[in-house]
Amino acid sequence: MRPGIVLRPAVILLLLALVLQPEWFEPVFAPLAPEGAPVIYARSSLLSLSLSHLGLVAAATAAATLVSVTLAILVTREAGAAFRPLSRTVTNMGQTFPPVAVLALTVPALGFGAGPTLVALFLYGLLPIFENSIAGLSTLPPATIEAARGLGLNRRQRLIQVELPLALPVILTGIRLSVVISLGTATIGSTVAARTLGEVIIAGLLTSNTAYVLQGGLIVGLFAVAVYDALTQLEARLARRSRATSTP
Amino acid sequence: MIEIDRITKVYNGAPAVDAVSMTAESGTITVIVGTSGSGKTTLLRMINRLEEPTSGEVRINGESTLSTKPHLLRRRIGYVIQGHGLFPHHTVARNIGAVPRLLNWPKDKIRARVDELLTLFSMEPEQFRDRFPAELSGGQQQRVGVARALASRPDLLLMDEPFGALDPIIRARAQDDLRQIQRALGSTIMLVTHDMEEAIRLGDRVAVMDEGSLVQHGSPAEIVARPASPFVADMVGGMERPLRLLSLVPLSEVVEDGDAPGDALPEDCSLRDALSACLWTGRTAVPVEREGALIGRVTLEAIRARAELSA
Amino acid sequence: MQTIATGDARHRVSPPGLLFAALGLAALFGPFMTLAANRIVAGEGVSIWAVAPPSLTLPGVVAVLLGLVLGLPAVWPRLRLLGAVLGLGGLLWLLAQGAPAMLEDGGDYARVSPAIGFWCLLTILMLLMADALAQLAPGPLMRGALLAAVLGALALILWSGALSPLSVMQEYSSRRSAFIDATARHLQLAFGSLATAAVIGFPIGILCHRDQRLRGTTLPALSFLQTIPSLAMFGIMIPILGWIGDTVPGAQAIGIAGIGFAPAFLALVLYSLLPVVANTVTGLAAAPPTAIEAARGMGMTPGQRLLRVELPLGMPVILTGLRIVLVQNIGLAVIAGLIGGGGYGTFVFQGLNQTATDLILLGALPTVALALVSAIVMDILVELTRPKATRTA
Numbered sequence: 029m030r031p032g033i034v035l036r037p038a039v040i041l042l043l044l045a046l047v048l049q050p051e052w053f054e055p056v057f058a059p060l061a062p063e064g065a066p067v068i069y070a071r072s073s074l075l076s077l078s079l080s081h082l083g084l085v086a087a088a089t090a091a092a093t094l095v096s097v098t099l100a101i102l103v104t105r106e107a108g109a110a111f112r113p114l115s116r117t118v119t120n121m122g123q124t125f126p127p128v129a130v131l132a133l134t135v136p137a138l139g140f141g142a143g144p145t146l147v148a149l150f151l152y153g154l155l156p157i158f159e160n161s162i163a164g165l166s167t168l169p170p171a172t173i174e175a176a177r178g179l180g181l182n183r184r185q186r187l188i189q190v191e192l193p194l195a196l197p198v199i200l201t202g203i204r205l206s207v208v209i210s211l212g213t214a215t216i217g218s219t220v221a222a223r224t225l226g227e228v229i230i231a232g233l234l235t236s237n238t239a240y241v242l243q244g245g246l247i248v249g250l251f252a253v254a255v256y257d258a259l260t261q262l263e264a265r266l267a268r269r270s271r272a273t274s275t276p
Numbered sequence: 277m278i279e280i281d282r283i284t285k286v287y288n289g290a291p292a293v294d295a296v297s298m299t300a301e302s303g304t305i306t307v308i309v310g311t312s313g314s315g316k317t318t319l320l321r322m323i324n325r326l327e328e329p330t331s332g333e334v335r336i337n338g339e340s341t342l343s344t345k346p347h348l349l350r351r352r353i354g355y356v357i358q359g360h361g362l363f364p365h366h367t368v369a370r371n372i373g374a375v376p377r378l379l380n381w382p383k384d385k386i387r388a389r390v391d392e393l394l395t396l397f398s399m400e401p402e403q404f405r406d407r408f409p410a411e412l413s414g415g416q417q418q419r420v421g422v423a424r425a426l427a428s429r430p431d432l433l434l435m436d437e438p439f440g441a442l443d444p445i446i447r448a449r450a451q452d453d454l455r456q457i458q459r460a461l462g463s464t465i466m467l468v469t470h471d472m473e474e475a476i477r478l479g480d481r482v483a484v485m486d487e488g489s490l491v492q493h494g495s496p497a498e499i500v501a502r503p504a505s506p507f508v509a510d511m512v513g514g515m516e517r518p519l520r521l522l523s524l525v526p527l528s529e530v531v532e533d534g535d536a537p538g539d540a541l542p543e544d545c546s547l548r549d550a551l552s553a554c555l556w557t558g559r560t561a562v563p564v565e566r567e568g569a570l571i572g573r574v575t576l577e578a579i580r581a582r583a584e585l586s587a
Numbered sequence: 588m589q590t591i592a593t594g595d596a597r598h599r600v601s602p603p604g605l606l607f608a609a610l611g612l613a614a615l616f617g618p619f620m621t622l623a624a625n626r627i628v629a630g631e632g633v634s635i636w637a638v639a640p641p642s643l644t645l646p647g648v649v650a651v652l653l654g655l656v657l658g659l660p661a662v663w664p665r666l667r668l669l670g671a672v673l674g675l676g677g678l679l680w681l682l683a684q685g686a687p688a689m690l691e692d693g694g695d696y697a698r699v700s701p702a703i704g705f706w707c708l709l710t711i712l713m714l715l716m717a718d719a720l721a722q723l724a725p726g727p728l729m730r731g732a733l734l735a736a737v738l739g740a741l742a743l744i745l746w747s748g749a750l751s752p753l754s755v756m757q758e759y760s761s762r763r764s765a766f767i768d769a770t771a772r773h774l775q776l777a778f779g780s781l782a783t784a785a786v787i788g789f790p791i792g793i794l795c796h797r798d799q800r801l802r803g804t805t806l807p808a809l810s811f812l813q814t815i816p817s818l819a820m821f822g823i824m825i826p827i828l829g830w831i832g833d834t835v836p837g838a839q840a841i842g843i844a845g846i847g848f849a850p851a852f853l854a855l856v857l858y859s860l861l862p863v864v865a866n867t868v869t870g871l872a873a874a875p876p877t878a879i880e881a882a883r884g885m886g887m888t889p890g891q892r893l894l895r896v897e898l899p900l901g902m903p904v905i906l907t908g909l910r911i912v913l914v915q916n917i918g919l920a921v922i923a924g925l926i927g928g929g930g931y932g933t934f935v936f937q938g939l940n941q942t943a944t945d946l947i948l949l950g951a952l953p954t955v956a957l958a959l960v961s962a963i964v965m966d967i968l969v970e971l972t973r974p975k976a977t978r979t980a
Contacts, residue, residue: 060826110602110661113721117714124962126918129951132935136944137703212816219925220939229818233926238826245819252814326883350886361881365899365974375885408974424885434884 036257043250047074050243057239067239069228078247080223084142085210088149093203096154100161101187119158122151127213131220145217145224152213153206160202164195197267204259211252215244277302278323278432278464283332285318292318294488295332300481302337305458305465307479309472309511315488316468320434323466324353336431351378354425354433358440360417362409368394368420369405375428393423396457415446422454426463435467439474451478472511476500476520484508497524518583522547525582527564527574536561536573543571547582550574601661603718611655611674611711615648617704619681622689625696626754626943632702638685647684650677651708658715664722671716678708679744686752698754700945727970734963754945755952762949765933770953772848772929776920777957780852781913784859791860792867792905793893802868809861817919820858821926824850851928855919859912866908870901902972910965917958921950 045052050068061067099115102108127148134144168191176190215226225244232240278300285293293315300306310316321327323334325346334341341349354375362371370377372393373386381389391401397419409417418438425433438454439447455478458465469475475482476496483493484507492504500521503509512520527550528543540563541550553562554576561575618632636644654674658667682701689699701709725733750756759766795802815823828850832839874897882892898905924932934950937943 108602114603114714114718117717117721120962121959124914124958126914126921126954126958128918128921128932128935129954129958132921132939132947132951133955135939135947208814212814215816215818216922218818219936226816226818229816229822230925233818233822233825236825238822241819241822241825245815245823248816248819249811249814256814324884326880347886347888350884352886355881355884357877357880357884359877361875361877361884363878363881363896363900364875378886378891421881424881 039250039254039257043247043254046243046247046250047078050074053243057243060242061237061239062235065235065237065239069231069240069243071231072223072227074225074228074243074247077223077225077227078251081211081214081225081248082251084145084217084222084224085149085207085214088146088214089153089203089207089210091146092150092153092206093157095150096157096202097161097199100158100165101192104162104165105183115158119154122153123155125151127152128216128219131216135220140221142217142222144220145214145222148217149210149214153210156205156209157199157202160205161195161199164198165191168194197263200259200263200266204256204263207259208252208256211248211255215248277337278306278466279335279338280319280323281333281335283319283322283334284330285315285322285327286330291488293322296485296488296490297332298483298490298493300464300466302464303462304480305455305467305478306481306483307475308466308468308483308485309470309475310485311470311511313487314485316470316485317436319485320436320466320468323432323434324350324355326350351375351428352431354428354430356421356425356433356435356438358437360409360421360441362417362421362424364409367406367408368399368412371409371420372424372427374424375430379428381428389427393427396460397423397453414442415450418442418450419453422457426457426461431464433463433465435465437469438467439469447474454478472513476524484511497521500524519548519551522551522579522583528566530574530578530582531564531572532575532578534561534573535570536563536575538562540565540570541574542566547574547579551576551579554579599661600659601667601718604658604661604667604715607658607711607715607718608655611651611708614704614707614711615651617707618702619704620685620689621700621702622693623698623700623754624694626698626758626945627941630698630700630702633685633689635681635704638681639688643684643688644681647677647681650674650680651712653677654712654715658719664719667719668716668723671712671719674712674715675709678705678712679749681705682753683749686750690752698757698945699752700754700948727967730963731967734960734967738960755948758943758945758949762934766949769929769931769933769950772923773917773920773931773954773957776848776851776855776923776928776930777913777916777961780855780859780916780920781909783852783856784863784912785909787856788860788863789867789905792864793871795864795868796871796897806861806865806868809864812857813861817854817858817922818925820854821851821922821928824854825926828853846927848923848928851920851923851926851930855916858919859916862908862911862915866911867901867905870904870908871897872901873904874900899972900974903969906965906969906972910962910969913961913965914958917954917961921954924950 054067058067096119099111099119103112103115130148130151131144134147138144138147172190172194173186176186181189214222214224215229217224218226218230225248228244228247229241232238232242232244280296280298282295282297283293284291284295296315296319298306308316308319318327322329323341325341336353344352363374366374369387369390372390376386376389390405394401394404399416399419404412404416409420412420418441422435422438425435439450442450451474454465457463467478476499479496481493482496482499484491484499484504486505486507492499492508499508500512500517503512503517509517523546525547526543527541527545527547530547531543536559538553538557538559541553543564543566550562554560560577561573563570563573565571615635617634619635620633620638621630622633623630635648638644651674654670654672654677657670657673660666682705686699690697693699720730720733744750745756751760791805795805812820825846829846832849871893878896878900879892882896887895920928920930921932921935923930924934924936931950931954934946935954936950938946938948938950
């Protein structure tokens with residue numbers, strides 16, 4: 029992980045600078061802007077757009093996680109097994125429905141703004157979390173489950189004390205995939221007036237200002253890289269812990 | 277005839293196989309036995325050039341293996357590995373016909389050959405031809421693996437721990453089958469194993485490898501009776517050596533005139549079987565028969581005399 | 588299939604079936620269709636009973652209810668499938684009867700559309716169908732036949748004109764040729780970029796499979812491409828292709844320009860490379876190591892090994908990569924509408940600008956349908972390329 033030591037702070041510093049002090053980058057982006065046009069997006073603070081962008085992604089992912097993990101727990105119990113094919117179909121359809129189409133279809137019902145984006149991100153994010161939760165919960169070492177039963181833990185205790193902690197790294201991988209997809213997809217939300225960094229990109233598209241497009245794209249891309257990296261670290265730490273406690 | 281001539285393989289400066297030379301007659305089974313890391317598999321893989329020798333060469337019927345392109349050489353040499361390595365997406369027939377197809381045999385010839393081999397391995401062609409490997413038992417998969425290696429009537433059959441994945445009972449049967457088929461076809465086989473029992477049971481000649489060198493090469497009886505080093509003695513299994521030796525001698529070799537009480541043993545049983553029968557039923561001798569007719573007896577004395585030779 | 592049937596025999600009622608029935612009953616009370624004075628204003632909801640005279644609505648409502656009830660018994664998946672078909676038939680009947688009846692007293696510019704109640708019932712019955720099919724577990728060919736039957740029925744209904752009074756169909760009839768152009772363009776974007784990405788991605792995947800070092804640099808680079816948000820990717824392509832179009836002689840003649848088709852197409856291709864290459868690498872590595880060793884040992888050349896062992900065994904994974912790309916590109920191609928690249932996105936964004944819901948639907952519904960059908964067809968192909976033994980086992 030040698031490059032990580034240098035790259036990680038570099039990515040975070042660059043990201044902070046782009047969001048908090050965008051005017052520093054004026055000379056960099058200037059050649060890309062049309063003559064006479066503004067170089068740095070100033071119609072709205074990049075910080076507030078970033079926060080709103082991250083907030084939307086966080087809310088949608090939290091909802092998708094809650095629903096997916098609950099569903100996965102339900103269908104891996106004997107009582108809920110009948111719902112397994114149905115849950116698969118629903119989460120699969122969530123990812124087959126194009127997010128732009130979902131946005132467009134929910135606008136009539138929810139109006140312009142954050143609502144349609146939340147729905148689209150939620151639906152699109154379900155599948156990876158659900159599939160990974162199912163995988164995590166149904167591939168636990170049988171010996172461990174037997175031991176937990178042997179110790180006299182009841183079903184609820186087994187779930188909370190043994191199954192969920194063991195499945196957590198795999199579930200987290202699903203959440204990571206979902207978040208990274210959502211960070212990019214959220215930009216599309218700005219086509220229906222959600223406040224995201226997509227606003228900067230769309231402004232660039234509408235005025236043929238590549239400087240805007242790159243600015244918005246770069247910030248979103250760097251967020252994706254940073255979040256991906258942070259969650260990977262967290263997973264590795266959790267996986268190490270569960271390995272360390274399972275060996276003695 | 278297979279001649280291995282001072283063949284050497286060096287990995288990162290250390291020899292994995294160090295100037296090994298040996299000769300195997302056509303129509304015999306040579307078993308290369310050794311612990312893991314002894315270089316036995318590397319030696320085998322240098323014969324069909326899955327590993328290129330650092331120096332030395334192998335000659336098959338006088339022709340150096342280095343004179344042909346590796347993939348063309350391999351089509352003339354059968355190769356069987358542990359865990360069979362069958363192609364999971366091909367039927368039994370396509371698996372067996374793989375090398376003939378590489379050699380562009382006509383279709384009907386391949387088909388006839390596949391059926392012939394399936395019959396030889398007592399697998400009904402009608403029933404097994406179109407099955408997939410996943411639909412076979414472990415023993416059947418292994419037989420198909422051997423049949424595939426024999427399909428193009430190769431000059432030589434190389435087998436790397438071919439029975440390693442089988443459970444003991446099926447393994448014993450597979451070993452017997454191999455012996456029988458080898459006799460029937462007159463194939464030349466070089467087989468690698470870590471199991472001395474298997475080496476003694478199957479080999480016409482046994483080659484013992486240790487740390488990249490050939491430490492002893494001889495008939496099973498020689499290996500058991502006169503191990504060349506403490507390592508070989510240890511491989512042969514110390515205390516059990518007399519019993520190993522007895523298991524190599526058929527009753528027909530020591531049968532003497534006279535009679536004995538109790539059930540008779542066929543003459544192709546080993547002295548080990550006779551010893552077991554004596555101890556089990558409290559006899560000092562057992563009668564020996566040939567095709568149902570008594571031809572004499574084998575006494576405990578005689579058995580002891582053969583076992584002492586090795587001491 | 589046997590095990591599912593016996594496993595569920597304990598509860599006679601299918602739990603999902605019960606859920607569908609409950610949700611379906613609730614949805615019956617929501618507004619089934621809307622009537623609006625013109626194509627822009629919001630409509631007023633009309634309940635399922637009131638869309639047409641009772642003599643016409645009754646058979647439809649009965650069919651929907653019966654469909655939901657037939658979805659209940661756990662042990663007869665065929666009956667559940669029949670129920671779903673019956674229910675969907677009822678929905679279409681209600682739509683076909685309700686639209687002209689409501690238009691009669693609505694005025695010249697009046698528009699009728701399906702409302703939330705219809706969409707909920709449609710979703711519920713489709714899920715019932717999917718659930719019954721999952722229980723029946725039909726083979727890939729059977730699934731193909733079923734898909735063809737459903738599409739055939741849909742085409743027949745649209746062609747018959749029974750749904751023409753609906754607002755979205757009126758949007759269609761006033762833009763027929765634009766719709767056909769958009770469809771052609773959307774297909775070109777989605778399938779063309781898929782084919783291009785496959786042609787570029789397969790060789791790269793095969794090289795990466797062979798060469799560990801190349802894999803170590805190529806895959807991270809392609810992953811990085813994917814972190815660029817799709818919207819920005821389209822945006823970045825505009826100046827690049829614009830510059831090429833202006834400077835390279837003859838480039839504009841073959842359609843390379845800063846706006847329109849070319850930047851959208853290129854963005855989709857770049858976006859598709861990671862799934863194609865990554866799945867090719869994973870697929871080629873899927874062959875059991877012993878089978879590869881055996882192939883080498885029997886004298887196959889590297890090319891023969893690739894064609895006879897690695898590719899056939901990796902095909903399901905490789906096709907899964909193409910499935911991901913196809914479904915993703917059908918969706919992303921909508922964004923092309925934002926940069927003048929054509930396709931269904933044109934209608935979606937026009938509709939959003941004019942707040943004309945039915946124009947949005949005209950773009951979004953075919954996109955969703957195309958994505959769903961493509962996903963199902965690709966799943967069938969993946970299934971067909973799976974080795975037979977593992978398919979049955």
